Amino acid sequence: MKTYERAFKVSAVKLSYEREKGQLACLARELGISSDNLYKWRKDFEKFGTRSFPGIGHPNLTTEQAVIRDLERKIKDSKITLEILKRGTKYVSQGKISAKNFIENNKSEFSIAKMLSVLEVSETTYYRTKKQELTNTESRVILLKQEITSIYYEFKRRYGCFKITRELQNRGFKIKNSSVKKYMRILGLRRKIKRKFKVTTDSFHNHYVVPNLLNREFTVNVPAKVWASDITYIQTAKGFLYLTIVMDLFDRKIIGWNLSSNMSTKETTLPAWEMAVSNRKIDKELVFHSDRGVQYANKLFTNSLDSNELVKRSMSRRENHADNAVCESFFTHFKAELLVGNKLLSRKQMKIDVHEYIENWYNKKRRHSSIGYMTIEEFDRLHFI
Structure with a gap:
C-alpha cells in the first residue's frame, strides 16, 4: 500500500x-x-x-486529547526524575567516580542524558572520568562513534554506511564497512530513506523519435562521449517546479540544468543543453540520450542538437525508465536527500536549495558509488580533466 x-x-x-x-x-x-x-x-x-496526519503509530488527537497526553508525559517524566534523585543523590555527593559508576549501573533503566541532567553532572566530566578507566580499544570505539556521528550530521544525514566508511578511511581510520554499519545501528543513525516519485514524461506525440543507441551502456571512459538528460517535478508550497538535468556519464557530473515553472522546451531542455555545452566542450562524437518526451523530440530542441554534426541523438524505449537509469537514479537521490521529510518551501527558496544541492553538494562533495565512492572533483583530478 x-x-x-x-x-x-x-x-x-x-x-x-x-x-x-x-x-x-x-x-x-x-x-x-x-x-x-x-x-x-x-x-x-x-x-x-x-x-492531522501524525503518521503510522501516532493516532489523530483532538486538542483535549493532546493536552491529556502531554500531562501524562510530564507526570511520567516527573516520576523518573524523582526516582533518579532518590537513588543517585548520595552517589553524586561521594565524587566523580562514584557518580560515574551510578550512571553506568543504571543506564539500562534510565537514559544517560536524563541522569546527567537530573543529577547536575556535566557530560564532559562524566566522559572524562569514564575515559580514564577505558582500555585503548574502548577509547578507539568511543572516538569512532563520535567521528561517525560527526560525519553523519556534517553531510546532512545523506550518507549510509558505505560512504561514511570511505570518508573515515580518507581521514586516516582503518575500518571496514561492517563495523561502521554496526556502530550506526547502535547509535540509531539512518540515512534519509529513498522514495519513488512520479516521472513527468509525455511520450505520446507525433514528433520523430530515434533508436536507443546507448542501450544501457552507462560506463563511459572519456568525458563528453555520452550525455544523458531527464526532467522531474518538484512540489513547492505554491505549485510545482520542473528540474531538467544533463549528466556526463564519464564522471556523473551534472554539467547542465535548469529549474522552471512550466514544461515548455524553452524553459526545460533547451537552457539545460545550452548550459552543458558551455560547461564542457564537444570535440568528438557525442551521444545525447533522453526519454521520448515531447521536450526532447520537438523541432526546436532537435534542431539545436542537429546543428552540431558531432552530436548523435539516442532515446529510451517507450515507458522503459531503465533505459535512462542514471538520470532516474540521480532524481531518486536528489529527492531523498533534499526533499523527503522536509516542509514545502517557497519557489524562491527551492531554487536556492536546488542550486546548493547540485553545484556545491552533488558536483563537489557527495561520494558516488559509480566512481568508486570518490567525489566528482577527486575523480576528475585523478583523470586529469
Missing part, C-alpha cells in the same frame, strides 16, 4: 481548497493520487487541523 508524507497530504488539501469542488478529481489525477484519498485527507484536516 502506497504511503505519503504528511507535508504532501497537507499541501494536497490546501491545493484542493483553491479549486472548485467539481475539479477535485482532476487535481487528484495531477497529484497522482486517488480521489478517495483526497476526500479523506480533506475530512481529516477539517476535523483535526494542524494535528
